[in-house]
Amino acid sequence: MGxxxxxxxxxxxxxxxxxxxxxxxxxGDALSFIAGEIAEAQKLGVEVSVVIGGGNIxxxxxxxxxxxxxxxxxYMGMLATVINGLALQGILETxxxxxxxxxxxxxxxxxxxxxxxRKATKHLAKGRVVIFAGGTGNPYFTTDTAxxxxxxxxxxxxxxxxxxxxxxxxxxxxxxPTAKKFEKLTYxxxxxxKLKVMDATxxxxxxxxxxxxxVFKLDQPGCVSNAITGxxxxxxVQ
Ligand code: UDP
Numbered sequence: 001m002g003x004x005x006x007x008x009x010x011x012x013x014x015x016x017x018x019x020x021x022x023x024x025x026x027x028g029d030a031l032s033f034i035a036g037e038i039a040e041a042q043k044l045g046v047e048v049s050v051v052i053g054g055g056n057i058x059x060x061x062x063x064x065x066x067x068x069x070x071x072x073x074x075y076m077g078m079l080a081t082v083i084n085g086l087a088l089q090g091i092l093e094t095x096x097x098x099x100x101x102x103x104x105x106x107x108x109x110x111x112x113x114x115x116x117x118r119k120a121t122k123h124l125a126k127g128r129v130v131i132f133a134g135g136t137g138n139p140y141f142t143t144d145t146a147x148x149x150x151x152x153x154x155x156x157x158x159x160x161x162x163x164x165x166x167x168x169x170x171x172x173x174x175x176x177p178t179a180k181k182f183e184k185l186t187y188x189x190x191x192x193x194k195l196k197v198m199d200a201t202x203x204x205x206x207x208x209x210x211x212x213x214x215v216f217k218l219d220q221p222g223c224v225s226n227a228i229t230g231x232x233x234x235x236x237v238q
Contacts, residue, residue, distance in 0.1 A: 001044070001222075002229035002230065002231055003044075003229060004044045004046045005228070005229060005230040006046060006228055007046060007157055008046065008047040008049070008124060008155060008157055009046055009047070009048055009049070009156055009157065009159075009228055010049050010051065010150065010151035010154075010156035010158065010160065011038070011041075011048060011049070011050045011051075011160045011224065012050075012053075012143070012144060012147040012159055012160065012161045012162065012198075013034065013050060013084075013088075013162055013218075014053040014056075014143075014162070014163070015053040015055040015057060015084055015143075016053075016164070017056075017162060017163075017164070017218055018030055018031055018034065018052075018056050018087065018088075023056060024056055024057075025056060025057070026056065026083075026084070026087050031088065031091055033221075034088065034162075034218070035088060035091040035095060035096055035098075036095075036221070037218070037221070037224040037225070038050070038088075038092060038096075038098065038129060039092065039096035039098045040221075040222065041224045041225050041228055042098060042127070042129065044228055046228055047124040047125065047127070048124075048129045049130045049131075049132065049151075050085075050130070050132065051131075051132045051146050051147035051150055051151075052081050052084045052085050052131060052132070052133055053084070053142075053143040054077050054078070054079075054080030054081035054083070054135075054143065055077075055080075056080075057080035057083060058073075058076045058077050058079075058080040059073075059077055060073040060074035060077045061073075070140070071139040071140070074139030074140060074141075078106060078134045078135045078137070079106075079134075081134055081135055081143060082102070082104055082106075082111075082112065082133045082134055084133070085112070085131045085132075085133030086102060086111065086112070088100075088131055089101075089102050092129060098129055099127070099129070100128055100130070101120075101123050101129075101130050101131070102131045102133055103115040103120055103123075103130060103131070103132055103133070104132075105133070105134035105135055105136055105137030105138075105146070106134045112133065115134070117153050117154065120150075120153075120154055121154050124154060132146065132147075134146075136149055141201070142199050142201075142202065144161075144198040144199050144201075145199060145202040145205065147159055147198075147202065148198075148201075148202040148203075148205035148206050149205060151206070152206075156211065157211070158212050158213070158214055159206060159211055159212070159213045159214070160214050160216065160228070161215045162216060162217075162218035162223075162224070163197075163216070163217060163218065164217065164219075165217060166181070166216065166217035166233060166234060167181045167182065167183075167215055167216065167233070167234040167235035168182050168185060168190070168195050168197050168215050168235040168237070169181050169182070170182070170195075172196075181235065182235050183236070184236050184237075184238070185235060185237045186237070186238070187204070187237060187238070188207070189237075191203055191204070197213075197215055197235075197237075198213065206237075210238075212237065212238035213237040213238070214227050214232055214234055214235075214236055214237075215234045215235045216232045216234030216235075217234065
């Protein structure tokens with residue numbers, strides 16, 4: 001195992017990563033694998049923050065055609081991220097003995113700390129994994145944008161975007177075997193080519209702050225640590 005090339009990382013986990021093969025709900029093995037990856041990464045001595053999505057439970061866009069206001073549906077999505085955050089915290093602490101804090105953008109103090117930037121950075125400096133839940137706290141945004149926002153706020157050196165694909169391709173590699181993988185891209189490439197990796201708002205935020213994004217496949221043991229030590233075979237956006 002190499003040396004970390006980053007000091008403070010932001011791991012962006014889509015909700016579907018917790019849903020295992022199906023991508024829905026929470027699957028015990030998938031959750032345990034992810035928590036184990038975080039525990040291993042922490043042993044490298046890096047500070048680990050996590051933004052977790054909610055798409056395995058609910059997405060705001062699902063409400064289109066349901067005669068439901070988008071904002072209402074988006075708040076449901078933000079709550080879904082809190083369920084995922086608590087699940088991850090539970091297994092991190094009980095199974096892996098990793099101290100963590102869930103901080104929510106929407107206050108629900110009985111079950112998690114409200115997000116306060118200075119508290120978050122203190123937790124990270126003390127070696128606690130900080131799981132940011134509730135997205136940005138605002139409808140019409142995504143948890144990718146929450147990851148860019150929080151990464152910038154806490155001074156993360158990189159966003160590690162864990163996906164089911166091993167990097168960014170010019171076309172969807174699951175439907176097209178001739179799709180070509182990019183080793184490196186600029187932020188503007190991602191926006192102008194409309195590559196489906198993170199939404200434009202989140203990419204722009206990273207571009208403004210100069211935060212690199214490493215897109216990698218979350219499947220093999222050690223994949224998160226490899227991304228932290230610069231040994232990932234994913235795509236680097238910077
Ligand atoms: N969401 C939101 N504001 C945010 C972040 C998320 O309204 O700042 C809602 C939105 O409805 C979204 C859902 O929460 O569809 C789940 O987040 P996301 O789709 O980003 O999760 P992921 O795809 O990463 O699982």
